[in-house]
Every structure is written in structure tokens, then in C-alpha cells.
Amino acid sequence: MPNTKIAGIGYYVPEKVVTNDDLTKIMDTTDEWIQERTGIRERRYGKKHKETTTTMGARAAEIAIQRAGIAKEEVDFIIFATLSPDYYFPGCGVLVQRELGITGSEAGALDIRNQCSGFVYGLSIADQFIKSGMYRNILLIGSEMHSMGLDFSTRGRNVTVIFGDGAGAVLLQPTDEPGKGILTTHLHSNGTYAEKLAFINPGAHGGYHAAHQEEQVDYHYSDAEYGEMFVNEYMVENGYIFPNMEGQFVFKMAVQKFPEVIMEALAKTGLQTSDINMFIPHQANLRISQFVQRKLGLSDDQVWNNIQRFGNTTAASVPIALCEAYEAGAVKEGDLVCLAAFGSGFTWGSALIRW
Numbered sequence: 001m002p003n004t005k006i007a008g009i010g011y012y013v014p015e016k017v018v019t020n021d022d023l024t025k026i027m028d029t030t031d032e033w034i035q036e037r038t039g040i041r042e043r044r045y046g047k048k049h050k051e052t053t054t055t056m057g058a059r060a061a062e063i064a065i066q067r068a069g070i071a072k073e074e075v076d077f078i079i080f081a082t083l084s085p086d087y088y089f090p091g092c093g094v095l096v097q098r099e100l101g102i103t104g105s106e107a108g109a110l111d112i113r114n115q116c117s118g119f120v121y122g123l124s125i126a127d128q129f130i131k132s133g134m135y136r137n138i139l140l141i142g143s144e145m146h147s148m149g150l151d152f153s154t155r156g157r158n159v160t161v162i163f164g165d166g167a168g169a170v171l172l173q174p175t176d177e178p179g180k181g182i183l184t185t186h187l188h189s190n191g192t193y194a195e196k197l198a199f200i201n202p203g204a205h206g207g208y209h210a211a212h213q214e215e216q217v218d219y220h221y222s223d224a225e226y227g228e229m230f231v232n233e234y235m236v237e238n239g240y241i242f243p244n245m246e247g248q249f250v251f252k253m254a255v256q257k258f259p260e261v262i263m264e265a266l267a268k269t270g271l272q273t274s275d276i277n278m279f280i281p282h283q284a285n286l287r288i289s290q291f292v293q294r295k296l297g298l299s300d301d302q303v304w305n306n307i308q309r310f311g312n313t314t315a316a317s318v319p320i321a322l323c324e325a326y327e328a329g330a331v332k333e334g335d336l337v338c339l340a341a342f343g344s345g346f347t348w349g350s351a352l353i354r355w
């Protein structure tokens, strides 16, 4: 059975840089608060009406495909991870196929909704398809256009300052080189706290899960038997159409689950933290990554952080950081690379790759 290797990798971030000071002009926040709590100095925002989650994903994908040395038409399966899709449905997988101009191949396209761990989940799915021999050229994309769906009033500041736009992509292929490629992947979730970090409306929940929410929200649904709306005026007026997050709760879970799932991967492969050449954490918050680094006893040159410049780009953060590290020469042939992510759901996962 072959292993799965990353044959090509690429990322794309929009040109527009939005600094913390830029945000202070539209909401009550400060550069000091944001940097102290999150490490973020600036993030990128896509060009509205010109760029989308799909188009950014396509730009990253083109680089990954080109670096893999294959023609776009040879992609035989697409996996697209995002929490900010262009449409409610259909998903970005088919839209990126169209954007890349490869609809003729009629390759399968799968969208996955695993938020910050979407890329690690996608990697694991692709690995199984490749190992089984079902596909040979899988395009995996993580992309987010958060700036279209954030609350830019002071009400949303705890969430809005954290997130940025961008995309990363890899082209995955089988390899027969012994010991190379994806060595192991580990996926977990726990839905108990689904609402602690969530973007609830529009949705078809009809208020069903209200009891699980910290704030007992009455979404003001009518009693009509048919034709209920996904979003109503009350939700819009009260800001229930934006992402919400209980930051401290998320923080505590993240610093527990990151080390757990990394140690699980190391134990499975008989490796140690000292064997890791490069740890690429999902860029949730610099404080979370620093905590995990300390807990695992990793040195600064074993960890790649870029949240300072891009903010949290959710499903795109791991492939963007991995691509940056690769381009900087910090990930080399034979290196052991550890990927790990944690996010809404809660869902989390890890992967070990011998480059």
C-alpha cells in the first residue's frame, strides 16, 4: 500500500492588509489589546465582489498543481474545507472545479465542514483514498473569506479582530518511497460544546438547540407550519447572524486538545517531540501556540507562527503556514512535520508527515 505525499503546495492571501489600527477606526478596540491577547498585528481581507473563498482557493490550487508538475485536468478528486462558503449550497468544491476550468473531467468534489481542523480532516480523507488506490491526484484546499461575514461593530469585536482571509492548497499523490509521506492522522470531535464557537444563523435549526446555548436565545420564529425562514429580522437586528465565541472556554479546550492529539500521533509512530523538525499549528491564537510549544518542550525553530501577519484563517491556516515554511526552506526533504488543529465543533486532529 503506498503512502500519500504532498507533491505540490501553494497559498494565496489577498493584497489588502488590515492593521489593528485600521480596526480601531470602526470599533472600540486597541492595537495593544489585540496584540497582547492574540499576537495578531494585521490580517488580509479579500476584495469584496471580486474575490471569494472559491477564487482564493483556486489561486492557491493553481500553484500547488503547478509545483506538482501535473496538468489541472489530471486532478481526479477535489476536497474543499471552509466555514465561509460562497453559497449555502452547492459547496465550493464544484465552484473551484469551474473556476479552475476543469469541469470536463467530472472529477468528484467533496466539501468538508470542520472549521479550523478542516484541512487536517481533509488530509486524512485524501490519505485513505490514495492508500486504497481509488485516486492518484487529489487537490485539497482550505480557504476562507471571513471578512464577508463578521460583525464590524463593537458588539462583535472579540471575534472579528481574530479572523483574516486567505487560502492554502496541496496536491496529494501516492509515493512508494519507504517511510515517506503521511505517516499517521488522528481525528476527534466532541459536540457537547457545539455552540461555544459557532455561526448559527442562517440555519435550519428552528430554535431546537437553544437549550444548549449559554445565552438562552429566542430567535422569534413564528408558529407557521410551512415556509419558515432561515434568517428573520429579529436575528439581523440583534446580531444573531454573526459568529459567536466564548473565548476563554475555547482557549482552555484548545490548550488541552492540541498536546493530546500530537502525543497520540507520536505514540502511534514511536516518535518523540524531539524528532519533530517543524510543528505547524493551526494559527488560532499566538498564545495558544506558545502554550502548546512550552508544554511539548519545542524550541522556537521547531514551530512556525504567522498569525501575527495573517490572523486566524481557519481552514486555510495550516496549509498557508506549511507553504510559507516550505518556501522559506524550513521544511526540507526527510524532515518530520507535525500538523495539528483545534476548532469549532469542537473538532481537532493531527498529522505526521515525513517530507
Ligand code: COA
Binding pocket: 028, 029, 030, 033, 034, 037, 038, 116, 157, 158, 159, 161, 245, 246, 247, 248, 249, 250, 251, 254, 284, 285, 288, 312, 342, 343, 344
Ligand atoms: N478589544 C478590546 N476589548 C475587547 C475586545 C477587543 N477586540 N474583545 C473583547 N474585549 C473585552 C471584553 O469586552 C471584556 O471586557 P470586560 O472585562 O469589560 O467585560 C474583556 O475584553 C475581556 O474579554 P474576554 O473575552 O474575557 O477576553 P480574553 O482574555 O478571554 O481574550 C480572546 C479574548 C478571544 C482573545 C481569547 O479568549 C482567545 O483567544 N480565545 C481563544 C480564541 C480562539 O483561539 N478562537 C479560535 C479557535 S480555533
